Amino acid sequence: MLACPICNEPLNAVDNGVLCPAGHRFDRARQGYLNLLPVQHKNSRDPGDNQAMVEARRDFLNAGHYAPVARRLAELAAERAPGRWLDIGCGEGYYTAQIADALPHADGYALDISREAVKRACKRNPQLTWLIASMARVPLADGCCQFLASVFSPLDWQEAKRLLSPGGGLMKVGPTSGHLMELRERLYDEVREYTDDKHLALVPAGMALDHSETLEFKLTLDSSQDRANLLAMTPHGWRASAERRASVIEQAAPFEVTVSMRYDYFVLQ
Numbered sequence: 001m002l003a004c005p006i007c008n009e010p011l012n013a014v015d016n017g018v019l020c021p022a023g024h025r026f027d028r029a030r031q032g033y034l035n036l037l038p039v040q041h042k043n044s045r046d047p048g049d050n051q052a053m054v055e056a057r058r059d060f061l062n063a064g065h066y067a068p069v070a071r072r073l074a075e076l077a078a079e080r081a082p083g084r085w086l087d088i089g090c091g092e093g094y095y096t097a098q099i100a101d102a103l104p105h106a107d108g109y110a111l112d113i114s115r116e117a118v119k120r121a122c123k124r125n126p127q128l129t130w131l132i133a134s135m136a137r138v139p140l141a142d143g144c145c146q147f148l149a150s151v152f153s154p155l156d157w158q159e160a161k162r163l164l165s166p167g168g169g170l171m172k173v174g175p176t177s178g179h180l181m182e183l184r185e186r187l188y189d190e191v192r193e194y195t196d197d198k199h200l201a202l203v204p205a206g207m208a209l210d211h212s213e214t215l216e217f218k219l220t221l222d223s224s225q226d227r228a229n230l231l232a233m234t235p236h237g238w239r240a241s242a243e244r245r246a247s248v249i250e251q252a253a254p255f256e257v258t259v260s261m262r263y264d265y266f267v268l269q
């Protein structure tokens with residue numbers, strides 16, 4: 001199912017890598033992933049999330065703070081029972097691994113443009129095909145997936161549509177307007193309002209919203225390390241002032257925040 005990122009021809013497995021009929025060869029990294037992001041498709045030396053962001057997210061998620069979010073995503077994936085699926089913008093693979101556990105017989109793929117992310121993610125489940133690749137040029141054949149996941153990530157809607165087979169769908173998970181409200185109130189004098197359904201206007205013709213739900217729960221962050229990780233894995237880590245961030249991280253009392261997620265599932269008709 002892999003397609004050459006240079007000429008789009010099928011990639012076939014060879015010793016320790018993949019090769020297309022035109023002779024473009026990509027070796028498997030020691031950790032097990034394939035790098036299908038040719039240098040001419042990179043717009044910076046190290047695109048995507050950097051090591052600090054990836055490690056902060058890994059530590060925060062591994063602590064289980066968003067476990068209900070992953071659990072619900074895995075349930076929604078299992079209900080759809082795809083033969084082949086792809087996690088687009090998989091980061092360090094926390095959600096990907098739980099989708100994989102819920103779909104033990106399916107053929108699973110995951111990609112991210114960040115090497116630091118994929119290098120760590122692939123340790124979570126060696127059975128999956130882990131790729132360094134861009135979501136704008138996904139190195140997979142047209143119509144080969146029945147389920148796509150996009151969790152807290154940017155998304156190229158046309159590429160997502162191209163990858164789906166008819167009847168297949170894309171599960172997009174992202175924050176609602178109330179997500180982490182207590183944190184945002186502490187970080188900013190004026191909390192920026194945003195609507196959480198802007199993406200609905202981007203859905204390409206031929207795809208339609210099939211299911212929508214929200215998940216909300218309270219989370220208590222006791223340790224300053226948890227609070228520092230949460231800031232480092234969100235835009236608040238650079239958007240808020242250093243003083244406000246430090247006061248959130250260093251406060252003595254445990255800190256309660258609302259986690260509020262929106263799941264939208266779009267089907268290719």
Ligand SMILES: C[S@@+](CC[C@H](N)C(=O)[O-])C[C@H]1O[C@@H](n2cnc3c(N)ncnc32)[C@H](O)[C@@H]1O
Pocket residue numbers: 047048049057088089090091092093094095111112113114117133134135136150151152153154
């Ligand atoms: C906020 S993180 C979410 C990661 C993961 N889905 C999670 O929720 O833990 C967004 C991810 O999108 C990746 N990303 C950004 N632009 C990308 C692109 N053009 N192609 C593939 N991945 C991209 C980043 O490297 C980052 O890992």
